[in-house]
Amino acid sequence: MRLFTGFYPILYVVLASSIIGFGTSCTQTKQQIDSPINFEPAYSLFVSKESVNNFVMIDSTWQQLASFSPPHAGFNREFIQRKGFIYSVNPENDYLIQYRISSMGLQAMDSIKVVNDNIEQYHWKNNSDTLLISNVVHGDIETCSFYEIDTKTFSLIREAQLPIPPAVNDFNILSLGLVRYDNDKLWIAFAYSKMLGHNEYTTLDTMYYRTLDFASLRVLSEQKDPRSTYPGGINTIQTYSGTAENGDFYFTSGPGIAAGNNIEQPSAIFRKKKGSDEVDTTYMVNISAQTGNHAYGFWYVGNGKAIVRGERSDKYTDFSNHHAVYQFEYYLADLANGKLQKLDLPLDKGTRKENVVQVGADLYIAIDDEKENHTVWQYNLESGKITAHLTPDFPIDYQLRLDKLK
Amino acid sequence: MYYLCNIEEMKITKELLERYELGQCTEQEATAVSLWLDSTSLSLDGDDEQEADIAEDIIEDLLIEQEMWQHISAYMQESAAKSNIPERSENSNAVKLAKNNDPTVKFAALIAIAASLLIILGMGWWFYPTTASKEHLFNASNSDKAVMLWKEDSFEFTLSKNSSASINLQSGNMAISGDVLFSPKKDIKLYDKHNNTSLDFRQGEVYFISTDPDTSELVVYSKSQLEYLPPILRKHIRKQFHLT
Numbered sequence: 001m002r003l004f005t006g007f008y009p010i011l012y013v014v015l016a017s018s019i020i021g022f023g024t025s026c027t028q029t030k031q032q033i034d035s036p037i038n039f040e041p042a043y044s045l046f047v048s049k050e051s052v053n054n055f056v057m058i059d060s061t062w063q064q065l066a067s068f069s070p071p072h073a074g075f076n077r078e079f080i081q082r083k084g085f086i087y088s089v090n091p092e093n094d095y096l097i098q099y100r101i102s103s104m105g106l107q108a109m110d111s112i113k114v115v116n117d118n119i120e121q122y123h124w125k126n127n128s129d130t131l132l133i134s135n136v137v138h139g140d141i142e143t144c145s146f147y148e149i150d151t152k153t154f155s156l157i158r159e160a161q162l163p164i165p166p167a168v169n170d171f172n173i174l175s176l177g178l179v180r181y182d183n184d185k186l187w188i189a190f191a192y193s194k195m196l197g198h199n200e201y202t203t204l205d206t207m208y209y210r211t212l213d214f215a216s217l218r219v220l221s222e223q224k225d226p227r228s229t230y231p232g233g234i235n236t237i238q239t240y241s242g243t244a245e246n247g248d249f250y251f252t253s254g255p256g257i258a259a260g261n262n263i264e265q266p267s268a269i270f271r272k273k274k275g276s277d278e279v280d281t282t283y284m285v286n287i288s289a290q291t292g293n294h295a296y297g298f299w300y301v302g303n304g305k306a307i308v309r310g311e312r313s314d315k316y317t318d319f320s321n322h323h324a325v326y327q328f329e330y331y332l333a334d335l336a337n338g339k340l341q342k343l344d345l346p347l348d349k350g351t352r353k354e355n356v357v358q359v360g361a362d363l364y365i366a367i368d369d370e371k372e373n374h375t376v377w378q379y380n381l382e383s384g385k386i387t388a389h390l391t392p393d394f395p396i397d398y399q400l401r402l403d404k405l406k
Numbered sequence: 407m408y409y410l411c412n413i414e415e416m417k418i419t420k421e422l423l424e425r426y427e428l429g430q431c432t433e434q435e436a437t438a439v440s441l442w443l444d445s446t447s448l449s450l451d452g453d454d455e456q457e458a459d460i461a462e463d464i465i466e467d468l469l470i471e472q473e474m475w476q477h478i479s480a481y482m483q484e485s486a487a488k489s490n491i492p493e494r495s496e497n498s499n500a501v502k503l504a505k506n507n508d509p510t511v512k513f514a515a516l517i518a519i520a521a522s523l524l525i526i527l528g529m530g531w532w533f534y535p536t537t538a539s540k541e542h543l544f545n546a547s548n549s550d551k552a553v554m555l556w557k558e559d560s561f562e563f564t565l566s567k568n569s570s571a572s573i574n575l576q577s578g579n580m581a582i583s584g585d586v587l588f589s590p591k592k593d594i595k596l597y598d599k600h601n602n603t604s605l606d607f608r609q610g611e612v613y614f615i616s617t618d619p620d621t622s623e624l625v626v627y628s629k630s631q632l633e634y635l636p637p638i639l640r641k642h643i644r645k646q647f648h649l650t
Contacts, residue, residue, distance in 0.1 A: 051611075051630040073610070076633055118644065138645040173641055193638045198585075198619050201638050234637055258636050320625070323634040351634060 030393035037066040037103045043357065044101075045366060046077050046401035047374070047394065053077070054394070055105070062376075062390050068105035071097075077354070077400040078236040080122050080131070084405055085109075085151070087131070091117040096133070096147075098154045101405065110154040115145045119236050121179040134162060134179045134188075142166040142174040146217070163219050164210065168192045171204045177232030178241055178251055185220065185277065186212040189231035189251070191260060203260035207231040207253060207270075211277040223278055228253035228268050230260025233296065238352040242300020247274030250335060252287070256294025256311060258322050258351045267295040269306070269333065285338040291331070299356040301363060301381060306333045307356050308340065312347070323351040326370040332381075344386055345377055346370070354401040364389060366399035374399055542575040548584075553647060561607075562589040566646045571615075580605070582624060587647055588613040598624040614643055 033056065041057035048054075053076060056067045072090065079088035086099040086106060096114050099106035114135065121134040125148075133147040144162035149155070166174060171192035178189035188210050193203040207225040212218060225231075231253050232240040241251035249272040255265040269285035272278070287295045287308060297309030308331045315327035328348035331340040346369035348355075355366040363379040374396040378389035422438075425431050546563055547570035548554040556563040556571075563571050569584025579599040590607045597604050601623045607613060612629040632640050643649070 051628060076630065078633065118641075136641070138641060173638055173645075175637060175641075195642055198616060199625065199639065201636075201642065203638070237633070259638075261636065261638070319636055319639070351636075 030391050031063075031065050033392060033394050034064065034066045035068065037068070039064045039066070041066075041101060041405055043364075044081075044401070044403045044405055045376070045392065045399050046403070047392075047396045048077075048398045048400055049395040050397065053400075056392050056394055057101075058390070065392055065394075067394060071099065071106045071108065078119065078234070080119075080236060081403045081405065082124065082151075087122075087151070089114060089117040089119060096149075098151065112147075112149060112154065112156050114147060120176040120234050121232075122236060123179050123181060125181045130157070132179060132181060132186075134176050136174050136176055142172065144174070144176065160217055162186075162188065163212065163217060164188065164190060168204055170194055173201070175203075175230065175233075177207075177230060178235075180241075180249065181214060182249075183275070184214050186214045186217070187272070187277065188212065191230045193230075193260065201261055203229045203255065203262045205229050205262055205265055207279075209279055221277055225270075225279055225281070227270075227281075227284055228255055228265045229262050230254045231270070233259060233352070238297050238354050239356075240296075240298050242298065242306060244300060244304065244335070245302070248272070249274070250298070250300060250306065252295065252298040252308070254294070254296050256296065257319055258294075258311070259296055263294065267293075267310075269298065269308075269335065269338075271335075285333060285335065285340075287331075287333075287340065290340045291329070295331075296352060297356075299358075301332075301356075301358055303381075304335045305381070306335060307331070307363065307365075308333050309348075309353075309356075311351075315347075319351075324349060326368075330365060343379060345379075346373075350398050350400065353399070354403070355399060357402050357404045359404065364402060366402040368396070368398055376402060544571070544573040544575065546571050560591050561594065562591070563587070564589075564647055578604075580624065582615050582617050585614070585616045585643070585646055588615050600624075614647075 037057050039057075039059040042060035043058040043062070045056040045058065046053060047056055053070050054067050055070065056065055058065055072092075074091045075088060079086050081087075084101050086101065087096060088099065089096050094114055094117055095111040097111045098109045100109050101107075114133070115137050116135055118135055118138075119133055120136055121132075123132045124130065125132055129151045131147075131149045131151050133149065135145045135147075137143045137145055143166065144164045146158075146160045146162045147156065148158040150157055164174065164176070166172065171194045173193040173195070175191050175193065176188065177191060178187070180187045190208050190210075191203050191206070192208075193201050195201045205226060207227070207229055209223040209225065209231075211220045211222075213220055232251050233254055235241075240254070241249065243249050250269055251272075252269050253265075253267060254260055255262045256267060257263060266286045266288035268287055271280045271283040273280050287293075287310065291310050293310050293313050295308050295310035297307075299307040301307055310329050310331060311322075312327040312329065315325045316322045326347040326349045328350070330343040330345050330348070332343060333340050345365065346367055348367040348369065350368060353366070357364045361380055361382045363381060365377045365379060366375070367377055368374050373388075373391060374394075375388050376390040376399075377386060379386045422431065422435060425435070544556075544558060546554075546556045546565060548565035549568060552567055554565045556565070564587035565571060566585045569586050570582070571586050571588075572581045573579070573596060577599075578595060578597045580596040581599065588607065589612050590609055592609045594607045595604055596607060601621075603623075605624065605626055608628075614627045614629070614632065616625050617623070618625050627635065632643065635643075
């Protein structure tokens with residue numbers, strides 16, 4: 001009898017725990033994390049908790065998860081990912097390092113010395129294995145370094161300077177917003193900013209575009225577009241452009257306080273038609289006119305549609321808390337008629353994120369909401385259905401990136 | 407500096423402070439102690455060479471010290487109240503109480519001794535920063551070079567042009583003008599003295615610190631947080647400190 005009297009309370013506790021556990025799991029199922037990886041990773045989350053970054057690898061069924069640390073303390077979310085390889089500049093020594101994703105983490109394979117750690121633009125030439133990288137090198141006079149790299153052999157094909165003017169009047173901070181190879185030409189969009197005070201700046205109210213001959217880097221043409229400013233943005237951090245099935249190229253501008261800070265101008269979508277060296281001046285989707293806010297982030301998702309990530313100016317005070325407040329809304333933009341449809345997703349935080357992945361008709365969007373859920377949501381473009389898809393059981397403040405690895 | 411004259415005229419002793427807290431001072435003594443407690447400088451050693459910044463730090467130090475003193479006082483009053491119980495009933499003094507075999511009285515005596523020890527320790531703690539503040543003050547300024555680097559045992563400072571930084575390592579108060587990079591070699595907790603905020607700095611991290619010109623608050627970004635800033639501000643910071 002003693003055995004039973006001693007055993008019953010334990011039984012009650014186990015039963016109660018099971019009920020509580022069941023109740024909790026009904027409201028939010030957190031996916032357990034394993035380590036090391038014993039599956040083929042298909043997706044990766046790059047997450048941050050109190051400024052400590054980690055990778056969470058996910059299998060193709062979204063059922064198995066494993067985590068590992070980045071290769072060094074200075075490794076941040078500004079990396080390039082393609083075909084199971086990751087490319088990142090080590091800020092300590094300015095080497096661009098090629099890593100392979102392995103079961104133990106990122107395995108360094110090879111490296112190339114670059115001028116600085118500040119990759120502003122990367123682009124896969126003709127969607128091949130040739131990587132084009134552009135950096136602005138800061139100094140009394142801004143210059144642009146350009147690297148052409150064969151990632152198959154990880155060797156430098158060419159290192160050159162891009163002929164981009166360092167300043168316009170006293171606007172002496174140059175930003176490269178877009179770099180794109182097309183038909184033996186290199187097309188570059190850029191803008192100029194200047195400091196107004198201690199922590200204040202603004203950007204000149206014009207988007208600049210230049211077309212260069214790819215082989216010689218000679219300037220073929222230049223276009224000034226006053227409809228907005230700060231075209232594109234640093235694309236190792238977030239995507240700001242996409243190419244439609246017919247070859248037309250779409251991109252956004254970012255004059256909001258978190259980018260160009262010329263807030264009277266609109267955040268908008270622009271188009272450069274296939275085969276043309278010029279941006280189409282007859283086409284513009286004014287995002288700000290529809291949402292009353294600025295936007296940062298653009299992902300083309302097929303069939304003339306794109307996802308736009310927009311801020312809420314009523315939620316933040318200034319850029320000091322811009323990244324920390326829950327304010328970001330997601331819109332489905334119809335690029336043909338210019339209509340924006342707000343998606344039924346929780347408000348997200350983080351000024352810039354690379355957090356939209358497409359698999360067929362499904363979009364996966366990693367959102368950090370105000371209930372402290374850090375969840376990958378699934379949005380089916382055909383049915384319009386939106387569901388919580390995956391919540392990793394892992395310490396997270398921000399899901400900075402969601403990548404499809406293959 | 408006129409406070410120093412008042413202080414020099416006073417003979418503030420441990421006994422006087424004890425009597426002050428027990429309410430046994432004369433009116434003149436009580437006024438002297440009050441003035442001493444309210445004074446902005448406790449430079450009893452007559453050191454009158456401290457500059458305005460250091461004096462400000464000491465005011466902050468004093469506030470902390472007075473708060474500490476209030477805690478000690480509260481403890482003293484509590485012990486005095488306890489020791490007064492047998493005093494009232496037996497009309498005796500503390501020395502006699504020590505001879506009393508009553509365990510309550512023994513306990514009260516122990517409390518009194520403990521309180522006295524606390525006062526002595528408190529006094530030691532109190533006087534320590536006034537003599538140590540000079541050697542625990544870090545001061546750096548850069549008025550003409552593009553960037554200047556200061557290396558200390560526990561941290562490094564990189565100052566951009568027209569910038570200055572000071573830390574009172576005793577109180578932890580930090581003051582910055584302009585733009586600086588701060589690289590602690592150990593975990594350090596410092597205080598933004600103008601805004602009563604504490605700042606935790608981690609070993610191995612690099613911090614960009616500036617003062618908001620509108621609010622005079624310290625604006626602190628760790629190097630890893632720089633990625634959350636608008637890219638143009640980040641470029642500006644990189645440019646200032648030659649981080650490219």
